[in-house]
Amino acid sequence: LQRRKNTPPGPRPLPLIGNLLDFSFQRLWLRATAWADQYGDVVYLNLFGRGVLFLNTLDAAADLLEKRGPIYSDKPRMVMCAELCGCENIIAFARYGDGFRRLRRLMQSALGSGNIPSYRPLLQAETYAFLQRLIDTPENYMNHIKRFSGSQTLSIVYGYRVTTDDDPQLKRAEETLDLLGNHIASAGAGVWLVDVLPFLKYVPSWLPGAGFKRKAAAWKTVIERGADEPFQWVKNSMKAGNAAMCYCTMLMGKDAVDEKREYDIKWTANAMYIASIDTFLTTMSHFILAMVKYPAAMRKAQAEIDALTGGRRLPSPDDRAALPYVEAVLRECLRWTAPVPLGLPHRLMEDDVYQGRTIPEGTLIFANIWRMTHDPAVFVDPEAFIPERYLEAVDDAIAKKRDPWSYVFGFGRRKCPGSHLADASLWLVMACMLATLDFEKATDASGATIEPQQEYNNATFRIPEQFPCKISPRSEHAMQLVQEAAVAA
Numbered sequence: 388l389q390r391r392k393n394t395p396p397g398p399r400p401l402p403l404i405g406n407l408l409d410f411s412f413q414r415l416w417l418r419a420t421a422w423a424d425q426y427g428d429v430v431y432l433n434l435f436g437r438g439v440l441f442l443n444t445l446d447a448a449a450d451l452l453e454k455r456g457p458i459y460s461d462k463p464r465m466v467m468c469a470e471l472c473g474c475e476n477i478i479a480f481a482r483y484g485d486g487f488r489r490l491r492r493l494m495q496s497a498l499g500s501g502n503i504p505s506y507r508p509l510l511q512a513e514t515y516a517f518l519q520r521l522i523d524t525p526e527n528y529m530n531h532i533k534r535f536s537g538s539q540t541l542s543i544v545y546g547y548r549v550t551t552d553d554d555p556q557l558k559r560a561e562e563t564l565d566l567l568g569n570h571i572a573s574a575g576a577g578v579w580l581v582d583v584l585p586f587l588k589y590v591p592s593w594l595p596g597a598g599f600k601r602k603a604a605a606w607k608t609v610i611e612r613g614a615d616e617p618f619q620w621v622k623n624s625m626k627a628g629n630a631a632m633c634y635c636t637m638l639m640g641k642d643a644v645d646e647k648r649e650y651d652i653k654w655t656a657n658a659m660y661i662a663s664i665d666t667f668l669t670t671m672s673h674f675i676l677a678m679v680k681y682p683a684a685m686r687k688a689q690a691e692i693d694a695l696t697g698g699r700r701l702p703s704p705d706d707r708a709a710l711p712y713v714e715a716v717l718r719e720c721l722r723w724t725a726p727v728p729l730g731l732p733h734r735l736m737e738d739d740v741y742q743g744r745t746i747p748e749g750t751l752i753f754a755n756i757w758r759m760t761h762d763p764a765v766f767v768d769p770e771a772f773i774p775e776r777y778l779e780a781v782d783d784a785i786a787k788k789r790d791p792w793s794y795v796f797g798f799g800r801r802k803c804p805g806s807h808l809a810d811a812s813l814w815l816v817m818a819c820m821l822a823t824l825d826f827e828k829a830t831d832a833s834g835a836t837i838e839p840q841q842e843y844n845n846a847t848f849r850i851p852e853q854f855p856c857k858i859s860p861r862s863e864h865a866m867q868l869v870q871e872a873a874v875a876a
């Protein structure tokens with residue numbers, strides 16, 4: 388049993404199954420945080436003998452995932468998801484090595500902070516269209532956010548503009564996400580029998596009991612189609628000479644690219660839309676929730692914007708430095724939401740020792756981002772939405788611990804490559820929503836206020852179910868500004 392090897396503290400495992408009974412795959416971040424309170428900064432469990440480690444502080448995550456990055460950046464072998472269903476081409480599932488480094492470099496070259504200004508016109512066009520839809524049918528706000536995250540991503544990645552809710556490329560993106568989240572990765576949190584007994588990969592598909600292979604073959608077709616179709620669309624537009632500036636055209640350049648580079652561009656493009664849709668959905672729906680629950684913060688942010696623009700125009704990215712309270716609202720929103728509360732698991736590549744305890748090779752490492760963003764020692768009243776906490780003067784060490792950018796995007800060599808893009812896009816959409824819309828609690832037929840309830844049914848992202856709320860334009864003039872901007876974009 389792994390406990391005998393002087394592993395870090397954690398709940399006592401049972402023979403063979405280890406800590407299986409301690410786990411809950413729904414809201415695992417809350418369970419992991421309760422373990423942190425009981426056992427400390429680093430907590431170790433095992434599942435059928437395989438180690439699972441939770442890093443509960445910024446220091447522990449930095450010590451291992453960043454300073455010891457060369458051995459903490461691998462991904463677990465996922466036979467069903469990665470090898471049989473073809474997801475190994477998607478960077479978030481790629482094993483650590485040369486192929487992974489190639490994909491990473493490619494993404495960084497197009498998504499580094501220096502490239503973000505070139506995406507501005509696309510971000511603005513998508514933001515204005517989204518505001519218009521919110522004004523027209525506010526009761527469908529969750530669908531509008533979904534459509535915004537999907538169409539913004541298709542536009543940035545492929546230069547493809549979505550014009551209707553049932554757009555075929557949007558449907559394709561949704562199909563891929565549904566397949567990944569609800570089918571391939573749903574069985575026991577993504578673990579299939581073939582992951583435990585990899586030799587099953589070689590059994591013929593027609594054998595009874597090999598249904599997983601037939602499923603995998605069908606799902607692989609869907610995954611590949613999700614990557615091929617939009618990429619082929621960009622290539623055709625490039626040939627026709629009417630391709631828009633986007634991630635793919637930026638990397639394809641004017642000269643012919645070799646087959647390998649083209650393959651890498653296609654799959655990183657695919658990874659981008661998979662990775663951005665649910666994270667945006669989670670963050671933006673929590674933003675609305677925060678505005679509904681904390682109207683004083685909303686009013687303060689609106690007053691700051693009005694003082695700058697005089698209500699005569701929409702805020703633009705150039706206004707950012709002049710709007711410190713709006714900046715604090717964005718930071719608090721990322722902290723309060725913690726969109727990916729346990730990050731994505733890394734795999735330790737060799738035995739390691741930390742704080743005198745052994746961590747065995749193969750251990751899955753989770754950064755407990757939820758705990759870091761809700762640690763009462765760092766954030767007073769962590770459950771409350773308080774943007775003012777970022778405006779206090781504090782020393783550098785505390786400022787780093789309090790800065791959500793230090794952890795909500797993960798750590799080390801696998802840290803989110805889309806963080807600069809997410810930052811620019813979220814700032815713009817939130818500033819424009821604050822400038823033009825009011826968010827309030829809904830009322831029922833008798834006029835009584837309905838308190839929004841948060842329900843979460845996703846194991847990886849904190850996507851809330853739609854909650855009742857009232858969204859309305861701040862004024863006739865605000866409506867007009869949105870309309871003009873949406874038509875002009």
Ligand code: HEM
Nearest residue numbers: 479659662663666726727730731796797798801803805809
């Ligand atoms: C609010 C928005 C977002 C949040 C909070 C977020 C957060 C994260 C986190 C926590 C990880 C795991 C990092 C780790 O393993 O340590 C990650 C990975 C990733 N993210 Fe994001 N993300 C966001 C938006 C985006 C966007 C817009 C893109 C694409 C343009 C993107 C692309 C990716 C990719 C490709 C990975 C996998 C990286 C790898 O395994 O090497 N993300 N993200």
